[in-house]
Amino acid sequence: MADRFFPNVLPDFVAETSQHEEEMGNALIKLLSMPYSSLSQQFKRTALDLKETITLETWGVTAQNVSDFTLYCGTLGSAFLLFKSYRLTDNANDLSLCLAMVDACNSASLSSRDVTFLCGRAGVCALGAVAARYAGNQELLNHYLTQFREIKLSRNLPDELLYGRAGAAEVFGDDEFLEAAMDAAEVVWNRGLLKRVGICHGVSGNAYVFLSLYRKTGNVEFLYRAKAFACFLLDQAHKLIPKGEMHGGDSPYSLFEGIGGMAYLFLDMIEPLSSRFPAYEL
DSSP, X not given: OGXXXXXXXXXXXXXXXXXXXXXXOOHHHHHHHSOHXXXXXXXXXXXXXXXXXXXXXXXXXXXXXXXXXXXXXXXXXXXXXXHHHHHHHOOHHHHHHXXXXXXXXHHHHTTOOOOSTTTSHHHHHHHHHHHHHHHTOHHHHHHXXXXXXXXXXXXXOOOOOOOOTXXXXXXXXXXHHHXXXXXXXXXXXXXXXXXXXXXXXXXXXXXXXXXXXXXHHOOHHHHHHHHHHHHHHHHHHHHHTTTTSSBOOSSTTSTTTSHHHHHHHHHHHHSGGGOOOTTTOO
């Protein structure tokens, strides 16, 4: 099991300080000790740089051809990241590009029998409708809503609902579930620096355990732990992935397997009380 994760040698807590960086030790400690307002700007800069790289690789290089339309590993995940960026920066170009990607995904998915949000038509129509609403395009909004209503669910569709470790408590709102979620979070803290970058089964996804519990409890210990995992990625991912010491994902620019999820996490770290695990938390 130990070969699946990095030993967590992160400090249990590092106080924020305005001490000059040159007076301090290693880079990760510098990040953890930065005032949150400064650190959040670093998360933002890195996330927006990653967004540009992801957009180029999944849209520009492909000549806007969609081979995988899904939110999970395909073009719709890039559109979802662009929409997240738009919500934070109010960059109209991000919204316009998001809508263009959704349109291409819509065409690519017309014959698909998959209906789920992550891997099917529901995700395309839902994101298209929301993005159209923000763009003030009522005609396009109605178009996607109509298509959404036309999705037919098979009788054989499994009754699956996927949540992260901290999700039981969120749904049922019971102290027993919350206690279990906090116990699970302790395991994630000790063994959650996985040798994978993604949201699905990597460090980025595990950081959301702490963000969810921070929103639920207001306990800043959970915010610190989310910050610690995010800072680990900020400091180490770009070094570990090229060396093969961290798996960058079979779809390396995707939202759930690749660096798209890391970029999404960094954007959520800017306003942690508003953070949501993409496509699952409301």
